[in-house]
Amino acid sequence: MNHRRLDAADSGRWLTSVCYPPAEGALGDNTRKTPMDFVDQLKSQVRIEDVVGEYVKLRKSGPSRYMGLCPFHNEKTPSFTVHVVHQFYKCFSCGVHGDVVKFVMEKDGLSFWEALKQLAERYGIPLPKRSQYSDEESRQRGAALALHEVAQETFRANLEGAPGEVARAYLARRGVAPETIAQFGLGYAERSGRALVRLLGARNFTSDQMEQSGLVGKREDGSFYDRFRHRLMFPIHNESGKVIAFGGRALAQDDEPKYLNSPETAIYKKSHVLYNLHRAKEAIRKADRVILVEGYMDAIGVTAAGVSNVVASCGTALTAQQVRALKRHSARIAVNFDPDAPGANAAERSIGLLLEEGMQVRIVELDGGLDPDEYCRERGAAAYQERLGAAKGYFYWLADRARARHDVHSSEGVVAVLNALLPAVEKISDPLERSAIANDLAAYIGVQPGIVLDNFRKFAASRQEKPMERPTIPLRHDERLLLNAILADEGVNREIFGALQQSDAIAGFASCRVFQAACAIEASGGRLNFENLHARLEPADQNLLAEAVLESETEVTPGAVAAAMESIRRSEERARRDRMKARIREAERGGNWEEALRLTAELEGSDRTARSRG
Ligand SMILES: [Zn+2]
Numbered sequence: 001m002n003h004r005r006l007d008a009a010d011s012g013r014w015l016t017s018v019c020y021p022p023a024e025g026a027l028g029d030n031t032r033k034t035p036m037d038f039v040d041q042l043k044s045q046v047r048i049e050d051v052v053g054e055y056v057k058l059r060k061s062g063p064s065r066y067m068g069l070c071p072f073h074n075e076k077t078p079s080f081t082v083h084v085v086h087q088f089y090k091c092f093s094c095g096v097h098g099d100v101v102k103f104v105m106e107k108d109g110l111s112f113w114e115a116l117k118q119l120a121e122r123y124g125i126p127l128p129k130r131s132q133y134s135d136e137e138s139r140q141r142g143a144a145l146a147l148h149e150v151a152q153e154t155f156r157a158n159l160e161g162a163p164g165e166v167a168r169a170y171l172a173r174r175g176v177a178p179e180t181i182a183q184f185g186l187g188y189a190e191r192s193g194r195a196l197v198r199l200l201g202a203r204n205f206t207s208d209q210m211e212q213s214g215l216v217g218k219r220e221d222g223s224f225y226d227r228f229r230h231r232l233m234f235p236i237h238n239e240s241g242k243v244i245a246f247g248g249r250a251l252a253q254d255d256e257p258k259y260l261n262s263p264e265t266a267i268y269k270k271s272h273v274l275y276n277l278h279r280a281k282e283a284i285r286k287a288d289r290v291i292l293v294e295g296y297m298d299a300i301g302v303t304a305a306g307v308s309n310v311v312a313s314c315g316t317a318l319t320a321q322q323v324r325a326l327k328r329h330s331a332r333i334a335v336n337f338d339p340d341a342p343g344a345n346a347a348e349r350s351i352g353l354l355l356e357e358g359m360q361v362r363i364v365e366l367d368g369g370l371d372p373d374e375y376c377r378e379r380g381a382a383a384y385q386e387r388l389g390a391a392k393g394y395f396y397w398l399a400d401r402a403r404a405r406h407d408v409h410s411s412e413g414v415v416a417v418l419n420a421l422l423p424a425v426e427k428i429s430d431p432l433e434r435s436a437i438a439n440d441l442a443a444y445i446g447v448q449p450g451i452v453l454d455n456f457r458k459f460a461a462s463r464q465e466k467p468m469e470r471p472t473i474p475l476r477h478d479e480r481l482l483l484n485a486i487l488a489d490e491g492v493n494r495e496i497f498g499a500l501q502q503s504d505a506i507a508g509f510a511s512c513r514v515f516q517a518a519c520a521i522e523a524s525g526g527r528l529n530f531e532n533l534h535a536r537l538e539p540a541d542q543n544l545l546a547e548a549v550l551e552s553e554t555e556v557t558p559g560a561v562a563a564a565m566e567s568i569r570r571s572e573e574r575a576r577r578d579r580m581k582a583r584i585r586e587a588e589r590g591g592n593w594e595e596a597l598r599l600t601a602e603l604e605g606s607d608r609t610a611r612s613r614g
Helices: 008-017 029-033 036-045 048-053 100-108 112-123 136-160 162-173 178-183 195-202 207-213 277-287 296-304 320-327 341-356 372-379 381-389 394-405 411-426 431-445 449-461 477-488 490-501 512-523 530-535 539-551 558-589 593-613
Strands: 059-062 065-068 080-083 088-091 187-189 216-218 224-226 231-237 243-250 259-261 290-293 310-312 332-335 360-363
Touching: 036 100, 036 112, 048 065, 048 080, 048 088, 048 100, 080 539, 088 530, 088 539, 100 112, 112 136, 136 162, 136 187, 136 195, 136 207, 136 231, 136 243, 162 187, 162 231, 178 296, 195 207, 195 216, 195 224, 207 216, 207 224, 231 277, 277 310, 277 320, 290 296, 296 310, 296 372, 320 341, 332 341, 341 360, 341 394, 341 411, 360 394, 372 381, 394 411, 394 431, 411 431, 411 449, 431 449, 477 490, 477 512, 477 539, 477 558, 490 512, 490 558, 512 530, 512 539, 530 539, 558 593
Parallel strands: 290 310, 290 332, 332 360
Antiparallel strands: 059 065, 065 080, 080 088, 187 231, 216 224, 231 243, 243 259
């Protein structure tokens, strides 16, 4: 008998001979500083599908699974899966995976501690004392957030008090009601240029913290000054509602720039943030549409008119990250930029990006040269709603723009219009949609559909979306079931490991290394759960494990486990016979007849035993 048995000695050898990646855990290094019992407690009380569901539209795809479009990459077919029993998520396309804490860290850009804190606060779970666990990075970020809270309160009090008179008058002129001012937390930064610096000093913020906050500048002589002076202040929040930056509008005629924004800091990444998203996200989901405007005042004016699903890009060019943040809540967007030339150009630029990210784009046009804020005030909420309802498909809007510049009665004009549209066509990956648009557009500019389609095809040929690659699943039914069984319940566990240790079947599994890792965890007395097992594996095996757990619909019952064990025993028996036959043939080839006969007798003996066993 030369085949290997997985007995105690062997599993010990595996422990040393199989080279595992360090068990860093799905949570990263910070886990060392935080008692796992608290994290476990938190995770047992937080439903991962609820937390993920705030960012991703999930639909149930199995007894304990949900699926949705991955929030970490752009896709049209869902490959993002959440398992509610094992409490983890995984994207089979881009490979992201983790538990609920990691999800919150990545989505909200938080440190480990901050994510724990946010979840604990949401679900009313008492936190262990902060000082014990916080790391340097989250301390810094915590200080920056605290500093912004102080600034926010100060600006707000300024606006209400004597210093805020000019700002209040400005808001009154723009028709901003007191309840809107309160809702958006508007404030005023004083003229003096030292007020905030002094206050922050008095509140024991260090000069480093002040400088890193972006709200305070440092002169060459080392003294500090308020970055925002005599400005109307718009707090900018992250998606979980914390103030992370400010936009300040100049109140004096000759102050430049008209709008000044916080610089990038540890808590503020411009390209990731959209103004008002934290307030608007519920409404965006409900309406299944988001309205994108340019300025703070537009977002405020539109909201005040009773249309809450609005966010603002605030003058910076739209980024893919911002679009993805929106797409988590809805894939339908109505762009409502200023009617002037820069606004229209910005809208045209944003269309390409929005289409690339798979958004369905409409363009809102307001008459009278009014921006969204002005329009809501002058024409009223109902009129604005009506304009939203009449928003054009982006294609017609682009065609109108091109038509206004070129004469479509000449063939050169038609070509020029088509050329203006082709970059947007190129972004449409669905061929059916593309040809539907070609037909509509042909009628719209008055040419033969064939001409449009020909031009489209030339462009489209260069662009073919490759289908999503899903890993192949070489797992057998029985090994898949056993993998689920060992993670399901400890009672079953012992039994299976006991039996598997008498067998060399594992060696033939595609999931061999997964079982080896599970055995190693068992042998070391560690807790065998999905997360611990997953953390020990190389990426390819992590995929196997996730596939086994996520794709399996078979219920783990004692009967099913027994059947799987029996199936494994049979295939092991077959494998043993095959090996034996190979040895016999080898002996025969080498003229070693004695050995061949002995082996043949042995094989027949074991066949008889197998038959009598049934
Ligand atoms: Zn993904």
